[in-house]
Amino acid sequence: MDLHFGDSEPTDEERAAVDALLGPPGSSWEGAARDAMRTDDLRWARGGRAARDRRDLLLPGLHAINDRIGWISEGALDYLCRRLTVPPAEAYGVATFYAMFSVRPRPATVLQVCTDLACAAAGAEELCAGVTSRLGPGSGVHVERAPCLGLCERAPATLAVRAGDPVRTAVTAPATVEGAELAATAPDSAPPEPAAALAVPQAGDPALTLLARVGAVDPASLDDYRAHGGYAALRRAFELGPAGVIREVSDAGLVGRGGAAFPTGRKWQATASQPDHPHYLVCNADESEPGTFKDRVLMEGDPYALVEAMTIAGYAVGAHQGYLYLRGEYPRAVHRMRHAVDQARARGLLGADVLGQGYAFDIEIRRGAGAYVCGEETALFNSIEGYRGEPRSKPPFPVEKGLFGKPTAANNVETLVNVLPVLTRGAAAYAAVGTSLSTGPKLFCVSGSVARPGVYELPFGATLGELLTLAGVRDGLRAVLLGGAAGGFVRADELDIPLTFEGTRDAGTTLGSGVVMAFDDTVPLPRLLLRVAEFFRDESCGQCVPCRVGTVRQEEALRRIADRTGAAASDDIALLREVGRALRDASICGLGQTAWNAVESAIDRLGAYE
Template sequence: MDLRFGDSKPTDDERAAVDGLLGPPGSSWEGADRSDADLRWARGGRAARDRRDLLLPGLHAINDRIGWISEGALDYLCRRLTVPPAEAYGVATFYALFSVRPRPATVLHVCTDLACAAAGAGGLCAGAEERLGPGSGVSVQRSPCLGLCERAPAALAVKAGDPVRTAVAAPATVRDAVLAASAPDSAPEEPSAAAAVPQCGDPSLTLLRRVGVVDPASLDDYRAHGGYTALRRAFALGPAGVIREVTDSGLAGRGGAAFPTGRKWQATAAQPDRPHYLVCNADESEPGTFKDRVLMEGDPYALVEAMTVAAYATGAHKGYLYLRGEYPRAQRRLEHALAQARARGFLGEDVLGTGYAFDIEIRRGAGAYICGEETALFNSIEGYRGEPRSKPPFPVEKGLFGKPTVENNVETLVNVLPILTMGAPAYAAIGTGASTGPKLFCVSGSVARPGVYELPFGATLGELLELAGVRAGLRAVLLGGAAGGFVRADELDIPLTFEGTREAGTTLGSGVVMAFDGTVPLPRLLLRIAEFFRDESCGQCVPCRVGTVRQEEALHRIAERSGAAAAGDVALLREVGRTMRDASICGLGQTAWNAVESAIDRLGAYE
């Protein structure tokens, strides 16, 4: 593709897709028909540059309408936003859901990650590719985790058009996947979010108590079940009072880093630079993670309320909800919830008549695991490649658009509601002294009842697997997803707390618990993890860019060798792994070796 403005012209549909987002062009500088006035001066350049953050939504608009992004379409979008085509091309090619080469209007994404691979995704892919061959009008793509691990194997069909149509097949047979791709409107309706919650209806639940009980489309039903009680108490306490409650509760981030939420909020609120921003990280892309999807689909108003509380406490008036591009149903539910909240005065210029102004904008991701890292997420929203930034400065000082920003994931934010309704002491009494409150766990793999489980911190791994109905012949459990670590089947007494897993030499991560029995080939599983990190590395830093490739190459060689020959590659793996852990810029490279190391040391994977 020519990386300068060229002579390629957008089609009428491509132009309509961009204009539908940005409005009609104001001058020939933006792509309108040329006039004499335009030859005298350039108008609107500064204003257009201020809209750089609309690059990602613009790429989505084109990709949704056409199915791919042509040179003419990209050129037109660049003119509208005054973005250099080389930079826009770099952004468009960064994301897995976009294509800058012609492809059919319908794409069938078939998950080949850990849970789906163990459930037969390889056969599903082969069958779909055979049935949907050349001439079918469908492109079959092998995809990383789609966040549907409780219904593995999974497939997502996306049919471009106005509007774009999607269909999910999970658990999918070849017939289901072909039907979803061929006729998305005729595909079977997805199970409700409650189907992913085996404890649904249990009155002792805190975070999941409304999922499957409340109509996710009804604001009145949400309010009838305690909705917006927390926000009213927040207004009564004031920003400092809310932060004090969250701090006293001991709430730690649920995304994996476990940073104290109250400290993060306090640090952001104290910054004199304005404006402040709130970002909800709903881009859960860790293989095996789907809890945030279940919350957003089953209780969307809770997230809207929690974001409003967090913004009020930290002095933000604009919030961004960065949502996984592979979650179309969550997007529809949240868009409806936001519209209802605005119409009823729960969002907007005067929230609940208090004079506080706050609104939320959804920004869709486009298939990049690295955007789960907070600074990479900021770059993505701003219209740049989703590459992590060096820290310091930290986001609480200079985050989104260079302003103080608080970033939390969905589960962390939703925990704020019970903190305010029951009070910090009561919340802190749940769990343990160092890991307070309830925790959501995503259980999948070799269990009878996969799904999202809510337990107080301190329950053991064995107790959780007993609830899920672990199958006979358990060989290993992966905690924390691809970035986590394996434990043996005789280590089920590990307490599920931040400190308990740390003492056991593993990690809790975001709450992924994947069980594997003896039918799952461990070397193939490790190779898939290595492939995942190689694909998802942004390539910005050498240790990760090179190390993830070398790790995969070594695992390929080990699979073909044994004895002394394999021992040399294991030693190389350790050296590469240590280098990635010590020298990578962000958590992706720092954790890319964890699962392989634990499989070698705890499971004897290559003995």
């Protein structure tokens, strides 16, 4: 792919897909048919800056082509680049960065079979082999192994995507070979997805706070949401004013639920105090950590709560535009959130005058395209702006120069939804739940060797054993993975660990985003660790040498020792430690810094290769 445009032309379908997003081209320089009588076609500098300012539509444009055709041809890419004044080589670099896009011809239907940790333990390899044998060449279906699809409570899982206008999707979980084949060949005939409430074993418990509405309200109905307390928090926010909202959030002790545990009030205050404008709010809903699915459940079961919480956060930090970056593997969550945003806008709860208070705020939804590293906030900013999703060096920090180079507050879904009870109940009542350093309720994604997998809500301070008792842990428990692939293992005799940020840290592990994955003694641990290494190798953006090389060396060493133990593996274990230190100390972002965590804990705490 060159910096210059080639001779390839888009098909009518490809052109229609782009034009549906961007509108018809204004001149031949943007891809319209040449017309000697049109003054717009004269060679003069007109509209270039305006076109370049739309670079952030590159990712939606790639989605539009991929959704309509199933892959992105050179002609289609050239046409999109002409419309946006983007060099083709740069757009090619973006298109090839994301796993959901293809720049090579493939069938219109793609079946993704999850082979990550929870699904691997539930027989994903056998499922993948069976589906591949049934849907061979000539079936019109492209079968591919996929990282975590966020359906861990129903493992193993598949996602079928059939290109067209409109694009059609079908989720099968728990999947069988026959069910996955039906979803791929006849997505409209596939069984409907179960209600989000089925992912919440505690549904109906009056003590729930964050999950109280999941299963109790119609997720499509704004009136039902308001009848169950919706928008009381936003009205309270307008009474307090921006400074008062930030003070309440700070006094409540709310910290980020994505794993970093940074104080939310401090982040909002730092953003609000920046003199540079405009300010932006970004909701990070790209939860791609293997074993994590709580944000999906919230968006599918209580979408208006997120819309309200984003509006409050935008009001507090002085933002008038919010972006919801939602992972592309969540088709139902995308549909539910789009409907909620449209309904809120139609009812005056988004737009130029929210609730008649003179405050303007709106939300734009952007779909990710399969890149774990975009969960890092600066990589997410690059993705929205139309660049490869590679993390930026810090400083400057996002509160100073974030999205589009402007002050930006970025929070994940669970963090934002926690703002609602902070305002409706008051900071003191919220802080009284949990512990002094970890306040409020916390969502945990429980999967693996348990009888009742799903999202659980417990106050901070409950022990790991109490959570697993609720989930019905099975006999023969060997280990529990906390925090997902970027977390660490604990032994079956360490279930008294308190589930707080400080408690897990003192125990030499991490709480992370709330992943709790149980494994019994039937799960081959060396193979599981190799899958973790494969995941990080695939997901490394390759920007920095320690991560680009280190994740490959880690996988190579684990592959060599997968079937060896004791002295035969000692040299490779020593190499793993050296590589792990380099990853942790020298990588630019959290992906490389945590890529060694699970392997290290399995070696040291579980004796995985003894």
